[in-house]
Amino acid sequence: MFVSYKWLQDYIDLSGVTATELAEKITKSGIEVEGVEVLNNGIKGVVVGHVLEREQHPNADKLSKCLVDVGGEQPVQIICGAPNVAQGQKVAVATVGAVLPGNFKIKRAKLRGEESNGMICSLTELGIEGKVVPKEYSEGIFVFPADAEVGVDAIAMLNRNDEILELSLTPNRSDCLSMLGVAYEVAAILGRNVKLPETNLQASTEKASDYVKITVEAKEDNPLYVAKVIKNVKIGPSPLWMQTRLMSAGIRPHNNVVDITNYILLEYGQPLHAFDYDRLGSKEILVRRAADGEKFVTLDDAERTLTSEHLVITNGTEPVALAGVMGGANSEVTSDTTTVLLESAYFNGAPVRKASKDHGLRSEASARFEKGVDPNRVRAAGERAAYLMAKFAGGEVLEGAAEADTLTVEPAVVSITLEKINRVLGTELVMKDVKEIFDRLQFGVSIEEDTITVTAPTRRGDIKIEEDLLEEVARLYGYDNIPKTLPIGSTTPGGLNEYQKKRRVVRQYLEGAGLYQAVTYSLTSEEKAAQYALEKRDTIRLSMPMSEERSILRLSIMPQLLEVLKYNSARQNDSIGVYETGAVFLANGTDSLPVEKEHIAAAITGLWESHSWQGEKKAVDFYVIKGILEGMFAKLGLFEQVQFVQAQVDRLHPGRTAEILLNNEKIGFIGQVHPTVQKDLDLKDTYVFELSLKAVLEAEAPALQYEAIPRFPSITRDIALVVNKETVSGTLSEIILTAGAPLLKEVHVFDLYEGDKMEEGKKSIAFSLKYLDPERTLTDEEVTKVHTRVLAALEEKAGAVLRG
Amino acid sequence: MQERLKELQEEAIQKVEKSVSLKELNDIRVAYLGKKGPITEVLRGMGKLSAEERPVMGALANEVRETIAVKIEAKQKGLEEAAVLEKLASESIDVTLPGRPIKVGNHHPLTRIIEEIEDLFIGMGYQVAEGPEVEQDYYNFEALNLPKGHPARDMQDSFYITEDILLRTHTSPVQARTMEKHQGKGPIKIICPGKVYRRDNDDATHSHQFMQIEGLVVGENIRMSDLKGTLEVFAKKMFGADREIRLRPSFFPFTEPSVEMDISCKICGGSGCSVCKRTGWIEILGAGMVHPNVLEMAGYDSKKYTGFAFGMGPERIAMLKYGVDDIRHFYTNDVRFLKQFSKHE
């Protein structure tokens, strides 16, 4: 809502309060003022001029040479390019030395050989937005009424010495969608009175009800319909002050009748519609729901197909307006109109919202009906409009109005105790303070002991319950005046739960291992949604996605993480590691919420060690990412419960992929991205893992238990084994550990050789075995005995022989 | 004989002093003190001497040996020290070369902000509550006093999956679920971080997915002044002790009274600049007293229980705190962006 500081003074005395101060006060007590616009910003030296003579410029087809009286001693010659300039006009002239918006200074100039002493201005040149400039002046200069006084300040004439407060209204404060509503709000803030607009007029002897009969079929949608009839109107421009007020509020002036309806919309917050009575084709108004498929041409000349959810105003048979949204071309006021039927009605929000949404016709009017207008202002707004039509369109207002009224208006009556106010706000107010606040709001007040009972005016439809009163008290008492305390009474132990704690540990660990945390979108494309999914499920699609790219909820994090690598690789960061934790969404039937599982995924690409002046460059490989993951399991105490099993996963390298088992349950995968996928994404070798973080964080780890540090030395034996290429080290380690128990404590691989010195189909793996007895020093003989057993088991179970 | 010994001593000492290497010194040792050396040779001729002279000469010979040995040892020590110094000198390195880098990543800036806020409220006795990102219309709207057709639903156009299931538009459903779980009993003190979704075109200031963090306190005597006090503690810890806060009335369907909290602008110190749109204040969060309808719907007696709630956007806070100018940076994950958030603060 744009509120003119000057216009507001029609209803309330603002002396001693500047526009900026007012904005600050309004903001502090409840309605945010987003800005205060100074309309005449920087304009100087623009006056009303009288075009005494106009002739064609001798050297230019499109220019006029004008002699203009600007109130000086002599008229001045001005060259003007506007097509509509004509002799006798009163126009806005930027004289030599004037300053226009953008600090544009007017100087004496020669245009095609002819002297020009200033510039005749269009409204846009004076800083008025093109979309609100009246159509007849949109392509040229603005013309003042003939009685405008020559030489006076044109900016003042155009009401530009004003400031506009831009109110950002929350849905509960639609009462401030009108100048009067704002006036009541300001009155409460300043403790001043509201002055209502003039509506008294001499009524005609004819009765409106003799001209038209109102019938409402859809009583629920339209509980009140009031029609006034104004005869003998002369369509023409509205007074300049009204036009300029409309323009400042963002509305384009049309003619006196239409402008008056818009003016009342702004003044009362009540949308009106003016029909050409003679074009209605009947003496009847019937309000009903449209028939499905019914056609109607709105005044923008668009044919609309209606449904039974839309409300229409008809002449008994044909629609003449889409209620609360837009009138029809068939009954629109034109320059020939002489009798106006003025509609002032209370439409419920739902059918208006439906129609404005379905036909893309959101307007100032529909917005007000959607939010709810003040039922007690419907008649007053109609009276005021009729008054203005009599005054500014020469009309004769018929007595009374034709009506259909089933509306019951009951103001809200709400009680609250002083004790509750102070208990909830934490204040120490006395009843006098509270009463004064409601008095300022012009709410009805009665007090009985500790209880205050408030009758809210209908313009404040948002006041319904105790808490609404609390809010009024709090905002007008001032939040600055409420004390600062901390909750007292029973307390709760704060903190993270086990799951949340462990998740933080995992993040810290992975970052310590060199990975950056990424956060990507949950919505993705159909194609990507199911890639790398741990569980194959139906995808979950938005009913109205904004784009295909963001239409499906992800089943895995990996595709987006690979996109992150791709993005970075394309920007000279082709050696990085990232990880993400976040939900994936598993469909669970259309009627229930999906199962959300928290996953963790990581991806590394390019060089793992690089750009050091010492040491070798080292590309990422399977064992780098596996090492990181094993470290994570170790950190969580789950290392012993995890297994890696060679596997095939779609879009991963078939020979370099493993499934991850936690306590024999599959929880995820690890491997190299398939080389063709790497190529598609323009990535160097990339290794990844994704697994269910939920499974990992919910797994039970054995409690931490101190183990005595051995007091006796261990004995280490290294062996190099020759085995078939297919034999995996995990199998050999297991054989060694089983056969060597209990003296064998540790085994680890320290070499792998698959080079050409080996026999075809064979490889060599070297293990280091550590024997230890915690109770005594082992002898060589004892170790040899066990070690021989280990070697025998290796040969028997895996065909492994010692390398010669 | 006596003279010959003195001569040998002089000769040996001179050679020792002139020697420059351990090997040379060892050669001198062997030459003069060895079994085939000249002193031994001299002693061999002792048989010709008288019984009185023999012990005297023997003593002298031993004295000469001893003197030479001491000299050699001293020289050897010197040479060894010099060798060590020389070796150390040859081992010197360029200490200005960079150290071997440790590969370390870091938190995403939003996680960083969220954890900071979590920890701050944990310190005040809050627990961290989480909930589903795909929600029922009931928890996302209805339980929060936003019945179907409520005009405020327009304020947050949503991504629906079915008529009844949508991507949550705020983390408030976690509050509704938590209250429901507590079955009408207090106290509750939670902070709820998480991802939320709204139908916005992604641009510098809008994102269809973003983070939110909300707080909720419900108890028997929770006052608006408690909200104000709590927010002040938060603002001063999060943004600096010199920051002022101000509450402005606002509107949210799930709270009443509703407020928005501003903090004084750090850039201009309150005098007005472009960052604070010349107001001196920067909007940080929305808050209010829990609406009685919300309490009642979750099974609380709103005559007995009151509560406050607040909510804020980690993106906005990160943008203000670190000067990030485009919300899309948070979801592009450019490492040149991510790695800027490694410093502990």
Ligand SMILES: [Zn+2]
């Ligand atoms: Zn500032």
